[in-house]
Amino acid sequence: MTGDRRPDFDAGDTKADQALELVTVAAAAVPWLGGPLSAVLSGAAFDRKIGRVRDVVNGLVADLRDFKSEASERYVRTEEFEDLLDAALRRAAEERNEQRRKLFQRFIVNSIRQQEPFDDRLRVLRALSDLTLDHIRVLQAIGATPPNEPARSLGSPFQTISDRLGRKMPRETLDDVVADLHSRRLTVLDVRGLHTSMTGRSAEDLRSRLTRFGQQILEALR
Numbered sequence: 045m046t047g048d049r050r051p052d053f054d055a056g057d058t059k060a061d062q063a064l065e066l067v068t069v070a071a072a073a074v075p076w077l078g079g080p081l082s083a084v085l086s087g088a089a090f091d092r093k094i095g096r097v098r099d100v101v102n103g104l105v106a107d108l109r110d111f112k113s114e115a116s117e118r119y120v121r122t123e124e125f126e127d128l129l130d131a132a133l134r135r136a137a138e139e140r141n142e143q144r145r146k147l148f149q150r151f152i153v154n155s156i157r158q159q160e161p162f163d164d165r166l167r168v169l170r171a172l173s174d175l176t177l178d179h180i181r182v183l184q185a186i187g188a189t190p191p192n193e194p195a196r197s198l199g200s201p202f203q204t205i206s207d208r209l210g211r212k213m214p215r216e217t218l219d220d221v222v223a224d225l226h227s228r229r230l231t232v233l234d235v236r237g238l239h240t241s242m243t244g245r246s247a248e249d250l251r252s253r254l255t256r257f258g259q260q261i262l263e264a265l266r
Contacts, residue, residue, distance in 0.1 A: 093137040096145060100136045103149040108156065116156050124162045128155055131166070135173050147172055147180065150265045158263070167257075168264045171228070178213065180265070182221045185209055186231060186250045187262045194244030202238045204248050230258035 071082075119125055129152060136148040151172060155165055175183075185208040186201075195207075205218065213221075219235050226234045233253040254262070 096139065097133050097137050099142075100133065100145055100149045100152075103146070104152055107149070107153045111157070113157070115159065119159045120156060125155070128152075128162065128165055128169070132169055135169070141177070143177055147265060154264050154266060160260075164260060165264070168260050171230075171257075171261060172264070175261075176221075178217065178221050179225060181209060182213075182218065183225060183230060183254075183258060183262060184265075186225075186233065187254050187259070189251075190245075190248040194248050196244040196247075198241055199244045199247030200239055200241055201233060201247055201250055201253070204250060205238075225258070229255055230261065231255060 132148045132152050132155075136145045139145045139148070148169075151169060182205060185205045188208055196203075202215075202218065205222075206213065206215075209218075219238065222231070222233060222238050223235050225231045231253050232255060233250070237253075
């Protein structure tokens with residue numbers, strides 16, 4: 045049946061020829077599908093992803109240019125690091141948001157500097173792939189070092205986090221982010237505790253509210 049035509053490739057076809065044939069057949073049957081297929085199969089999408097990886101690699105070079113460590117130099121020659129680098133760069137290539145790509149850049153840099161166990165690093169990388177920038181900002185606000193003297197005699201974790209975020213996050217959003225971080229076991233701070241009144245010093249030193257996993261994520265982004 046002519047309406048059920050499928051491309052028939054032989055061993056001599058080049059990848060470019062095969063891609064063109066696929067686009068031609070698809071566009072003939074479903075015209076509105078031809079454009080995006082052409083963009084992907086012609087390499088336009090690939091070029092965008094390579095550009096993203098290039099930005100991350102350039103950032104790595106800038107961050108590590110003056111860094112010297114024999115242990116790190118040995119570590120980057122291992123299969124373990126190669127696997128971790130491959131996984132991080134693949135995620136960066138798929139990430140459209142530049143700020144989130146910077147997270148993967150920092151992750152790679154700190155993996156080289158700290159050389160934590162592979163399974164721990166891979167778990168952190170998977171979490172970074174799933175967390176939003178709001179998650180990261182709130183996590184960093186919780187883990188921030190408090191001032192020597194509290195700004196107020198009484199306060200709440202909500203006030204502290206909101207102040208550290210420059211009061212740019214609506215209450216409802218902050219509640220949702222804190223609840224989600226708690227459900228992911230990155231903190232032991234739930235929404236009820238977020239709004240509990242306490243001394244200013246206790247409200248401003250929230251570092252104990254991070255779980256070990258939450259601490260690992262922040263350490264990977266320093």
